[in-house]
Amino acid sequence: MNFKHTFFLSATVLLVTAGGAFAQVKKKPAPSPKSKPVPAAKQIAPPANAQILPSDPFLLKGTLPNGLTYYIRSTTALAKNAEVVLVNKAGSVLETDAQRGYAHLISHLALKGTPGFTEEQLAAFMQLNKGKLKADSNAISSYDESVYRLTVRTDTADALNKGLKLLAGWAGGITFDAANVNAAKTGVTEELKNSLNVMKDRLDKNALPFMLNNSRYALRNPKGEEAAIAAADAATLKSFYTDWYRPDLQAIIVVGDVDAKQVEATIKTIFSALKGPAVPKPVTLYAIAPVVGTQIKFITDKELPYVVTQVVIPQPRAVAKTPAGFMQSVQLNLFNEMLANRIDELRQQSNSPFLFAQAGYNSFIGKQDAFIAMVLANARGIDTAVKTLATEIERTRKFGFVSTELERAKQNALSQVGFEYQQRDNILPASIAAEYQRNFITGGIATGTSYKYNYYLDNIGKIDLATMNALAAKLLNQNRAILLQAPETEKALFPTEQAVRTWFTTGSAAVSAYEDNASIPLMEKLPVAGKVVSIKTDSTILVTNVTLSNGVKVILKPTQFQPGQIIMNGFALGGTSLASDADFTSADLAARVIGISGVAGFSQTQLERMLRNKSVNISPYTSDILHGFTGFTSANDFETAIQLLHLYFTQPRKDIAAWQKTIADTKGALVLRAVEEGSVLQDTANAILSGYNKRGMTTTIAQLNAASLDKAYQFYKDRYSNAANFTFTFTGSFTVEAILPFIETYLGSLPTKAGTETFKNLGMHPPAGNITRTIVKGKGDIALTQMIYSGKYDYSAVNNIDLDAVETILYLKLAQRIKDTTGNIQTGVRVNYTKHPESRYRVNIDIQSPVADLERVTGLVVDEINKFRQNGAEQKELNTFVLDDARTTQSQLRQNAYWSGALNVAAQTGDDPDKILLHVQSLQQLTIPRTKEAAIKYLNDANLIKLTLLPEKK
Known part of the structure; x- marks a missing residue:
């Protein structure tokens, strides 16, 4: 079962993925905000004194006489598919002491069937729609809601109708057969027992009462309590279901390749029959009492491989219903962008105490939002990590941001919202349905992409630095909960509560304001361009094949599928197969470390600052038989992207700090991996599937210690010294005529030398037998x-x-x-x-x-x-x-x-x-x-x- 409560240790999985990533400018592709595209149908923003935001004009929304709300949106972004969702405003927070776990149980019971669907028919229906009925994807129970979700095909006559009938059965027709109730109880009880052996669940159990200030939410974990579940029977479960599964607390959402009016008629036919109790039980709204002052708690666990520090500053939930509320959401996005960039700079430093770090203002639990910061550190670096986090929070609270940060954040926000607008016809149904779900639960208006786009264009320039700095001071107030979690074996290294309190209060008194560096051009002098020596058009697939004078081969596929987007790829044969066994680990890390080292004379921090108002993502990579680049960019930022690609060939940067960070991050990921029970199985599989070749096995600490930056850098230089080995592919929003001058200038000028490379077959495959x-x-x-x-x-x-x-x-x-x-x-x-x-x-x-x-x-x-x-x-x-x-x-x-x-x-x-x-x-x-x-x-x-x-x- 998937529980949607917000607790943060689960985010540490990012440490593992970050350890293997080599992306360096993590931005989505987007168009330049310098020229405002003309919307196909501009949504007129209401005057500033308007009391309500306009709803998405493509949304068909209504309420049935029985109180059920419906949301319908037609889109062909995913052809012949629709996302169909039942949202119920009832979760674990409404359970009595004797009912703890009932919302969870009912979501399991729903998958056992309804009057119109036996369990076998449910399974057959899911197979027809290429899915498997699972409690962690089709039924989600949380504190404030229970959600049932299906993806159905719309190219068959009755799949959508069957899906709606199934949701109607879950909404008001679940059968409480004794055998099914017992089966659901068995499944939930086993989940609870197994959770005792899951580190995150143990940590949550100890931390949630503190993080939720001993509120009702702290006492209503959606998973439930074993004693209450054991005592449940069909009658008691049905009582909870009757009280809270009722039309006035329910919404049906249908988004996809459908006829909206026809779906509306079907919903009215199917769901109007649902009836609530004659005397509906009042819904109690439970609050989480504000934190007063700085509250601190320490928790240890025998399996935790690192120290986690979390700072939570709760705030009342901000719901955007009016233009003023929408403006606040824009300001919060800018706040998150600027603070995230600062935290990322700290994480990128060679002496950074953080294995992982993130911070921002987002939705929390119940009717609350919160500023949440989290950092991971090695146990012996806990003091430095906590002090660094405390200092950065206090720096932002006390001095706010600087004008150049704000301008970059605005440009990036405009770029992002411009990309969303251009891609408005390609937004997946699940994403649109999620927005409508939030609308139903929180009451915030689902305005749609056009309103958001025009509002940003017309209003983001009105946001000044004083406003943002006042917001930072408000969000980073000193009423906060600070949680430190560490390995049980390192308990002695915990700082005292007084020390932590000092670091977050008087210890940051001497903090100074943030200093920003001005941006300069990525390339001040352009290279000598090459020439196109061959150009051939494949009229079947509308692709142009180009060969340049230096031997570089280029494949061009112009499209208008995603306006403004260009995807870039380049490869050459060879990869790490060309490294010796002794140098393999260094070679395997080469592209990754170069990708976080900056280029030419720019450090990674400087490079990221320079590119923050651009939508550019270029990453070198190396696999066992290939090396090259992946990336994407907006059409308007294409020249910057291809300049960066050129510099990765001609001026890769050798950065000892980036190397040390890569080694430290990889070692940290190995420590984390060692406590995951499934890793030993995967290690064994890797060894056998690679024919016991060390290159196919999990990297060891000893191999990392033996690796060297010099060897990694030289391997990278060798692989990228002959561009004639490379083939590049560009796909997206361009014309061949417009892109060729950039191709000639930045790819036609790349260095080449005699000879070609290809991979070596090292025989890394499973043995026979x-x-x-x-x-x-x-x-x-x-x-x-x-x-x-x-x-x-x-x-x-x-x-x-x-x-x-x-x-x-x-x-x-x-x-x-x-x-x-x-x-x-x-x-x-x-x-x-x-x-x-x-x-x-x-x-x-x-x-x-x-x-x-x-x-x-x-x-x-x-x-x-x-x-x-x-x-x-x-x-x-x-x-x-x-x-x-x-x-x-x-x-x-x-x-x-x-x-x-x-x-x-x-x-x-x-x-x-x-x-x-x-x-x-x-x-x-x-x-x-x-x-x-x-x-x-x-x-x-x-x-x-x-x-x-x-x-x-x-």
């Missing part, structure tokens, strides 16, 4: 198994379709066979196929179940595989795969990202790119006998690896 391993580690009652089939492969479009079919069809078979009666049985299927360095395939089947059920569940999986090999797909399974794959492809063919990836793959593999358009046609040729042949070929027991992770015996 059968391998079985069982690993015992961790606690709890959950077992994990991976079954991995692999072998040589004939890479072709036809075989790729066959393998994709194996993935989907086997998943459908397993989903149908395995009934998730305990809430803890899950299966998944993943396929992978490659042409280089040699053509191979892999099929991974993942199984998660209670230890007691593992043998039975594995037997069911094996039985389904055997049936698949004997009989192939069923016709309905084949139809589902073909229809879904065709629909997905047709949607992707209207996306820049898809074309960029497909053209790159074709260039890397040497395939004919025109075949990109033939995929849907090729799907129609798939037959049941072919699926049987594919199952026999690719699910071959002769090459099977089986890995199992079991918990330690209690």
